[in-house]
Amino acid sequence: MIVTGAGRTLDLSQVRIMGILNVTPDSFSDGGRFNHLDAALQHAEQMLADGATVIDVGGESTRPGAEPVGEQQELDRVLPVVEALLAKTDAMVSVDTSTASVIGEASALGAHMVNDVRALRRDGALEAAAASDMLICLMHMQGEPQTMQFDPSYTSVLDDVSDFLAERVEVCERAGITRSRMLIDPGFGFGKTTRHNYELIQRLQELQQRLQLPLLTGLSRKRMIGEVTGQRQADQRIAGSVAGALLCAMNGARILRVHDVRATADALAVWNASQHPSSWQ
Ligand code: 7PJ
16 A cells, blocks of 8 residues: 655555654643654654654644634744755655645645644635645544544444544545545544543444555553543653554554654564564574
């Protein structure tokens, strides 16, 4: 399985790691330490050295209850980092955004992927993505970040997620985005209880079979890891997150969106070795 965005191909026959680069002042799991350009670049370079292929740059906090960010503020946060990453690293560059102007400007700079937690439902986002040649990750979310964790409810979480994504895929196709540019994501923690999240992990294979598109998953340091491990602090959730990421990979995910790149790469290496023992002495 190979996907191409903005002229850059990504071979998904091996599972890839997307390293999270938050450029929000309130990024909950890194304390907002990577606000400044140099620090952001340095962090990205470390993640690439540790085994990331994609760097996901986000200027809007979508954690539960977070305040929305203004458009100009998001542009100011994200674009300089995208530009620097494209100039100075060989990363595949993804922008974690729902904003049409950010999609358009990032595309003009040469960014390779749009990662949209709102699946291109904001005004102008679909058109901006269609006008680009970027990869598009469509994610499922029930509600909006400010209220989504109040009382998430589903008849069948897998059916709802898969129906929603199927509809967004269709809308994108009608707008001229080919399926070869799409990825899908169940959206762990976005309007879902812990039970919903783990049911989705258990049934990830089914989701992939229904949609027939490459799966991206992100559960790194999230509350669903804290809930079952008892780890209240995000930076204490690394082992749990690595276990969760590996489970997603074993259940068919092709791109893993993570904070802890090296730990995740190590886990994938061990899994790989167990699949190809003959490459070892
Ligand atoms: C996700 C995301 C995710 C995708 C965030 C956090 C919250 N994009 N952006 N999937 N989560 N595609 O990292 O905790 O799960 S922001």
